[in-house]
Amino acid sequence: MIDADIVIIGAGPAGSIAAKHATLRGAKVILIDKKSEIGTPKRCAEGVYDPGLRLLGIEPNPRWIAQTIYGGVLHSPDGNSIQFDEELLPVCGYVLERKVFDKYMAMDAARAGAEIMIKTFVNDLKREDNGFILHCDSFGEKFQIKAKIVIGADGPESTIGIKAGLNKHNSNKYMLSCAQYEMCNVELPRDD
Numbered sequence: 534m535i536d537a538d539i540v541i542i543g544a545g546p547a548g549s550i551a552a553k554h555a556t557l558r559g560a561k562v563i564l565i566d567k568k569s570e571i572g573t574p575k576r577c578a579e580g581v582y583d584p585g586l587r588l589l590g591i592e593p594n595p596r597w598i599a600q601t602i603y604g605g606v607l608h609s610p611d612g613n614s615i616q617f618d619e620e621l622l623p624v625c626g627y628v629l630e631r632k633v634f635d636k637y638m639a640m641d642a643a644r645a646g647a648e649i650m651i652k653t654f655v656n657d658l659k660r661e662d663n664g665f666i667l668h669c670d671s672f673g674e675k676f677q678i679k680a681k682i683v684i685g686a687d688g689p690e691s692t693i694g695i696k697a698g699l700n701k702h703n704s705n706k707y708m709l710s711c712a713q714y715e716m717c718n719v720e721l722p723r724d725d
Contacts, residue, residue, distance in 0.1 A: 537563045537648075540667060540680040542655055542693040544571045548686030549638035550589060552647040562647040563678060564639065565669070567687075569652040572635030582626040593627060597634040602626040603725045658683065658696040 539555050541548045544566035552564040568574075580602070586593055603625050604618040643649055653671040664681040685693035 534666075535563070535676065535678045537561050537678055537680045539563075539682045539684060540565060540665075540678055541684040541686055542566075543686035543688060544568075544639045544642075544649065544651075545635060545686060545688070546638050548684070549635070549642045550591075551684055551686060552642035552649075553638075553645045556642065556645040556647045562642075563680075564642055564647050564649045565653045565655065566639075566649070566651050567654050571639045571649075571651065572632040579629045579631050580626060581629060582624055584624055586627075591638075594637065597630050597637050598627045599630045600628040601725060602628060655693060655696070658693065 538560040539552075539562045541552050541555075541562065541564045544552075544564050548564055548566075552562045556562045579599075583593060604616065604622060605626075606614055606616045608614045639649060650669075650671055653669055655667050655669055657668040659666045659668075661679075664679060665683050667678045667680065667683065669676055669678060683693065683697070685691045685697070685699075687693050
C-alpha cells in the first residue's frame with residue numbers, strides 16, 4: 534500500500550496547482566490522471582486573463598500562449614453584440630495552447646515534489662478512520678493508496694465525487710456550454 538498525505542484526482546490546471554502548493558507546504562502529494570498524456574485530449578477554457586494567472590503565481594510563458602488578447606466582441610444568440618477594447622477592459626488575456634499549458638502546470642507540480650501517476654484509474658474509494666483508501670489500476674497493475682485527504686479535480690463529471698457520495702447527479706442545468714472554433718485564414722481588423 535502506498536501512503537500519501539493528499540491524493541489529487543485530475544491533472545488539469547486545478548489539480549496541478551493544488552498539487553504544487555500542497556507539496557510546497559510539506560505534504561506528500563500524489564497527482565493522478567486517467568489519461569496517458571496530460572493535456573490530451575484538450576477540454577475547454579483556453580481563454581484566461583493575465584491578472585488571474587498572476588494571482589495564482591503563474592508567470593505567463595510564450596511557450597503556452599497562442600495569442601495575447603486585448604479586448605474582444607461578445608455575440609449573443611439574438612444578434613446583439615458588445616465590443617470590449619483596452620479602454621473598457623484595460624487588462625490583457627491569453628488564448629492558451631492547453632495541451633502545452635496542462636503539461637507545464639503538471640511539471641511545475643512535479644518540480645515542487647509531487648508524484649504524478651498517468652493512465653491511473655481510481656476504481657473505488659473507501660473512507661477509513663482518519664482518511665481514505667483508494668483502489669487503483671495503472672497499466673494493468675492493481676494497488677491501493679492510503680491518503681488523509683482526497684481532492685477531486687476531475688471536472689464536472691467527477692467520478693471521484695460520485696464515488697465519495699458527494700455528487701450523485703450531474704445535471705446539465707448546472708453546466709455552461711459553448712461552441713469553440715479553430716479557424717485559419719480569417720481576415721480580422723485586429724489580430725489581438
